[in-house]
Amino acid sequence: xxxxxxxxxxxxxxxxxxxxxxxxxxxxxxxxxxxxxxxxxxxxxxxxxxxxxxxxxxxxxxxxxxxxxxxxxxxxxxxxxxxxxxxxxxxxxxxxxxxxxxxxxxxxxxxxxxxxxxxxxxxxxxxxxxxxxxxxxxxxxxxxxxxxxxxxxxxxxxxxxxxxxxxxxxxxxxxxxxxxxxxxxxxxxxxxxxxxxxxxxxxxxxxxxxxxxxxxxxxxxxxxxxxxxxxxxxxxxxxxxxxxxxxxxxxxxxxxxxxxxxxxxxxxxxxxxxxxxxxxxxxxxxxxxxxxxxxxxxxxxxxxxxxxxxxxxx
Amino acid sequence: xxxxxxxxxxxxxxxxxxxxxxxxxxxxxxxxxxxxxxxxxxxxxxxxxxxxxxxxxxxxxxxxxxxxxxxxxxxxxxxxxxxxxxxxxxxxxxxxxxxxxxxxxxxxxxxxxxxxxxxxxxxxxxxxxxxxxxxxxxxxxxxxxxxxxxxxxxxxxxxxxxxxxxxxxxxxxxxxxxxxxxxxxxxxxxxxxxxxxxxxxxxxxxxxxxxxxxxxxxxxxxxxxxxxxxxxxxxxxxxxxxxxxxxxxxxxxxxxxxxxxxxxxxxxxxxxxxxxxxxxxxxxxxxxxxxxxxxxxxxxxxxxxxxxxxxxxx
Numbered sequence: 338x339x340x341x342x343x344x345x346x347x348x349x350x351x352x353x354x355x356x357x358x359x360x361x362x363x364x365x366x367x368x369x370x371x372x373x374x375x376x377x378x379x380x381x382x383x384x385x386x387x388x389x390x391x392x393x394x395x396x397x398x399x400x401x402x403x404x405x406x407x408x409x410x411x412x413x414x415x416x417x418x419x420x421x422x423x424x425x426x427x428x429x430x431x432x433x434x435x436x437x438x439x440x441x442x443x444x445x446x447x448x449x450x451x452x453x454x455x456x457x458x459x460x461x462x463x464x465x466x467x468x469x470x471x472x473x474x475x476x477x478x479x480x481x482x483x484x485x486x487x488x489x490x491x492x493x494x495x496x497x498x499x500x501x502x503x504x505x506x507x508x509x510x511x512x513x514x515x516x517x518x519x520x521x522x523x524x525x526x527x528x529x530x531x532x533x534x535x536x537x538x539x540x541x542x543x544x545x546x547x548x549x550x551x552x553x554x555x556x557x558x559x560x561x562x563x564x565x566x567x568x569x570x571x572x573x574x575x576x577x578x579x580x581x582x583x584x585x586x587x588x589x590x591x592x593x594x595x596x597x598x599x600x601x602x603x604x605x606x607x608x609x610x611x612x613x614x615x616x617x618x619x620x621x622x623x624x625x626x627x628x629x630x631x632x633x634x635x636x637x638x639x640x641x642x643x644x645x646x647x648x649x650x651x
Numbered sequence: 652x653x654x655x656x657x658x659x660x661x662x663x664x665x666x667x668x669x670x671x672x673x674x675x676x677x678x679x680x681x682x683x684x685x686x687x688x689x690x691x692x693x694x695x696x697x698x699x700x701x702x703x704x705x706x707x708x709x710x711x712x713x714x715x716x717x718x719x720x721x722x723x724x725x726x727x728x729x730x731x732x733x734x735x736x737x738x739x740x741x742x743x744x745x746x747x748x749x750x751x752x753x754x755x756x757x758x759x760x761x762x763x764x765x766x767x768x769x770x771x772x773x774x775x776x777x778x779x780x781x782x783x784x785x786x787x788x789x790x791x792x793x794x795x796x797x798x799x800x801x802x803x804x805x806x807x808x809x810x811x812x813x814x815x816x817x818x819x820x821x822x823x824x825x826x827x828x829x830x831x832x833x834x835x836x837x838x839x840x841x842x843x844x845x846x847x848x849x850x851x852x853x854x855x856x857x858x859x860x861x862x863x864x865x866x867x868x869x870x871x872x873x874x875x876x877x878x879x880x881x882x883x884x885x886x887x888x889x890x891x892x893x894x895x896x897x898x899x900x901x902x903x904x905x906x907x908x909x910x911x912x913x914x915x916x917x918x919x920x921x922x923x924x925x926x927x928x929x930x931x932x933x934x935x936x937x938x939x940x941x942x943x944x945x946x947x948x949x950x951x952x953x954x955x956x957x958x959x960x961x962x963x964x965x
């Protein structure tokens with residue numbers, strides 16, 4: 338059988354037909370157009386799925402299910418998305434509206450959960466019994482896979498690893514709590530630390546890299562300069578690795594997974610980041626004499642959203 | 652069938668025969684005598700199990716398995732306990748030595764895991780799909796039950812919730828990391844805060860309650876005086892509840908359990924503590940519009956160790 342995966346982003350929709358092994362056979366994409374409201378977007382999602390199926394040459398009866406990855410959560414009981422901030426959705430009956438256009442079982446998951454599932458089927462954590470995928474992007478998201486299945490808890494709201502409080506009374510988070518991990522381990526945190534450093538040192542390499550326009554500092558600027566040995570950026574890098582490892586060690590002490598996968602924009606820093614994390618963790622895990630999770634970089638990149646969404650229906 | 656549960660503590664050993672419903676039919680106990688080394692202690696454990704079986708009148712062939720709760724972990728592959736600090740055990744072949752005296756399948760679990768399992772079979776979380784038990788004692792331990800089974804991770808070291816870092820660069824923990832949750836949410840933390848308050852206010856109710864012998868301050872002194880309205884102890888209480896809720900909210904955001912159970916010595920503070928936690932959590936959970944875990948007090952008390960250990964073999 339084949340499975341359709343739909344990756345719903347704030348700017349683009351992507352759909353793909355995926356085989357049992359998690360390989361994409363055909364794919365299609367279009368802009369999301371969130372400003373139109375949810376109904377036309379959901380109609381486009383169904384049309385995009387049909388387009389991908391047509392392109393793939395797979396007969397409709399061999400498509401077992403449609404999986405959808407959204408930047409939010411769905412109530413598994415009702416098929417309603419209570420809220421999806423980036424899409425401006427509020428109480429959207431996603432499953433019902435998809436069924437207007439397409440008569441297949443529909444499965445919905447959070448985008449980070451779905452990316453984790455993709456890696457566990459066709460990526461770096463393939464074959465692992467228990468894995469945690471961490472997206473290090475604008476925020477920090479998590480995809481926990483237990484015994485091959487995405488873990489979403491009893492009310493469908495688990496895996497919010499970015500909102501684990503690691504600094505009581507720390508930096509205020511958008512969620513209303515101070516000190517969430519994503520305030521310290523996201524690309525946004527690197528940018529914040531970069532701006533502070535560039536303000537202190539306006540003649541430094543980082544300020545010069547953006548010609549003094551500190552608003553243009555990206556996480557990549559900071560990481561590239563750290564790799565090149567710039568002292569300010571190296572200091573940020575080490576501070577970032579420390580906070581990143583605090584969260585990873587918490588996940589290891591709680592979940593004891595087989596593998597922890599680093600994904601999202603910051604993970605493109607590559608081996609430089611991976612080596613630093615691998616070096617720091619052994620001194621921090623609770624059971625120092627016992628084996629603990631392997632740490633790896635994600636391998637599927639942008640296709641993870643389609644593959645993982647499709648695998649929700651497998 | 653019936654199951655024997657053995658609860659191994661630093662001061663006492665307890666064994667009990669437990670039925671399918673998690674009810675204790677007979678029990679026996681003796682001092683641990685850790686100073687003798689592990690071999691005689693393990694021999695006594697087997698003898699105590701046989702004594703409880705004899706007392707129960709259950710024929711040996713109706714005893715399906717022996718479960719053991721230890722204040723540490725066992726490598727599930729080898730049956731060896733790598734270390735068990737309170738017992739001074741190091742690389743002890745627990746399963747092999749038990750089998751010298753008793754020919755039944757042996758299952759071993761961490762004491763907090765086992766207590767959580769007991770509550771999920773015969774206590775307050777009975778019937779819950781997914782529960783987290785928190786022991787608030789000298790340290791903070793955790794027992795996570797997923798789909799009726801204790802969750803111990805891939806290498807057997809999961810559920811170390813007390814060593815979740817919640818204050819980066821905070822109070823140093825015995826594990827070597829600063830800022831672990833148990834530094835702030837254990838009875839030890841309440842005692843530390845109590846001593847500090849009593850030093851600052853030597854004429855206060857807390858200092859008077861111990862006749863100025865601050866070393867005698869217990870968590871119960873502080874909690875009882877908080878209940879009675881003493882301002883110093885109320886301040887400690889609110890600080891404690893804040894830190895307790897930080898950890899609980901982290902567990903909810905990660906695991907999304909059906910129920911969170913508070914056990915251990917501090918939980919005997921009762922409704923006063925429970926009400927404060929229930930009041931504070933709704934403003935802290937990430938998905939504020941969605942239902943989240945019920946918070947309850949443990950109900951099995953000291954029997955949880957025997958019952959839960961027995962249920963490991965069910």
